Amino acid sequence: MxxxxxxxxxxxxxxxxxxxxxxxxxxxxxxxxxxxxxxxxxxxxxxxxxxxxxxxxxxxxxxxxxxxxxxxxxxxxxxxxxxxxxxxxxxxxxxxxxxxxxxxxxxxxxxxxxxxxxxxxxxxxxxxxxxxxxxxxxxxxxxxxxxxxxxxxxxxxxxxxxxxxxxxxxxxxxxxxxxxxxxxxxxxxxxTFEIPEEPSYESSGDILKVMTFGKFGTYKKVEVMIEAVEIVRKRTQKNLEIVIAGTDNPNVLGYLDTVKENYKNVPQLTFTGYVEEEDVPVIFKESAMVVFPYTSTTGSSGVLHQAGSYGKAVVMPDLGDLSILVKEEGYRGEFFAPDDVESLANAIEKIVVNPEYRTELGKANYQAATALxxxxxxxxxxxxxxxxxxxxxxxxxxxxxxxxx
CATH class of the missing domain: 3.40.50.2000 (Glycogen Phosphorylase B;)
Structure with missing residues (x-):
């Protein structure tokens, strides 16, 4: 054919x-x-x-x-x-x-x-x-x-x-x-794009990277994530790096540049820009968790499937298509109320302070990813x-x- x-x-x-x-x-x-x-x-x-x-x-x-x-x-x-x-x-x-x-x-x-x-x-x-x-x-x-x-x-x-x-x-x-x-x-x-060998689930080094991945500016906005991590840093005194991997949504060009300027005083805030295909595994493997700072959804999430394939814990809003994927395909995560900084901070903190829980979520997501x-x-x-x-x-x-x- x-x-x-x-x-x-x-x-x-x-x-x-x-x-x-x-x-x-x-x-x-x-x-x-x-x-x-x-x-x-x-x-x-x-x-x-x-x-x-x-x-x-x-x-x-x-x-x-x-x-x-x-x-x-x-x-x-x-x-x-x-x-x-x-x-x-x-x-x-x-x-x-x-x-x-x-x-x-x-x-x-x-x-x-x-x-x-x-x-x-x-x-x-x-x-x-x-x-x-x-x-x-x-x-x-x-x-x-x-x-x-x-x-x-x-x-x-x-x-x-x-x-x-x-x-x-x-x-x-x-x-x-x-x-x-x-x-x-x-x-x-x-x-699921790639099914790597099952990871160790242990974070390497003293820094925990809190990562989000995608095209930002419309229903994916990173301000709430940055502010939530700042709260968790103060509460836990943990060494956290914020990683924003990706680019502007074509409908909101210049969005991430504005965020960089507005949050230039926030320490350990990394903007990767466009991530080449061969660099995607590195971005995920180095992360302790993947956050979905969404206010709505527009379809099945490729990022969720990628996070699962690398055995990562996820933090996501309990809404729309993400909720359906969790129920139908077996993914697990810590949920938060959309666009609510305090709620997101609470969700991130649970994964930051509890390595066993972080591993439990990662294992469940790896199993869900390998099924498809x-x-x-x-x-x-x-x-x-x-x-x-x-x-x-x-x-x-x-x-x-x-x-x-």
Missing amino acids: KLAIVTAYPPSKVTLNEYAYHLVKHFRQHKQLTEIILLTDTAPDQADINFEEDGCKITVKQSWKFNSYTNVMSVMKAVNQTKPDAILFNLQFMKFGDKKIAAALGLLLPLLCKRKGIPTIALLHNIMEQVDLGNAGFTTNKVLQKIYNFIGTTLTKFILSADKVAVTISKYVDILEQKYKVDNIVLIPHG PMSTITKMYLDTFNNIKIGTSKKKEKELHGVSA
Whole structure:
């Protein structure tokens, strides 16, 4: 099978590029695949496709650009040239741009590929029905929110025209099926990127690193974490370093620079900037815990799965998709009230002062992470493509018999 994947891809800074990297890494090890065609925003000579493991051929075609109005034509041209046997879209609603028209046009692609008769799966990492438009940086204007929701509903209908739409959280299946009256939604969990050997769970050195990881400024804001750690330092006299790993959310450029300036007198406050793929393990392994300073959620958390794979204790708000993941996939953490400094300080302190509890949480999260490796997730996608082909063949057979009769 020649599988095309439409996605952002490292070193792209567009969202979901890291997820694509790990999809490709594990897809290529399945013998069913003869070639992976990356239809991406990254130039072929820059794409990070030098994997240590053996696997199928990878072809990279730079076929779209962020905020381009011609992505539909350029991607479909690449599809016609490469002639894939199946196509997977790695999507969220702002995947093709943060300009409304460019973003919307890109989301027409699953429908167009389905119409060409190519077995098509759209992996949808979030759904508009579960996005807090104000917290996510779209708009706080109530009239505009209604307009956005209408547009989101329309675009969701286009995406649902794919043969199958994969979502990573069970609640999304229920919402989409009930609202849109469709039966082509499949639950395929997020999966864990890497499964390292089980860690020792012991923090090295005298400094405990309290780390957060992501794109910040909208519903992920670090001020509450900085202030909470300051409280814990005073209470416990522990040697704590605050590590903010990542960049600004594209909707709030300059956010972290403002935070740096406002908290320049806070000691042991580290901003790493963008973390290259090869440096991600180091960031997690050196941390004593991972904090999620979120006020809302917009989908399954890749950071939670990464924290679990490195056996880390986590501190997170008890809300939305994070709560669902904890219940469904077995992750454990210390919870706090969103945007509440005192509540977050209490949660962090419990893990700081109790090494045994920190280890207990880390072990539970490692076990949860190892239950869903990416090798299992990619096989689920291939099984789904096979089911699409079987269903298409049966449909054609029925139509043929109908004509014959």
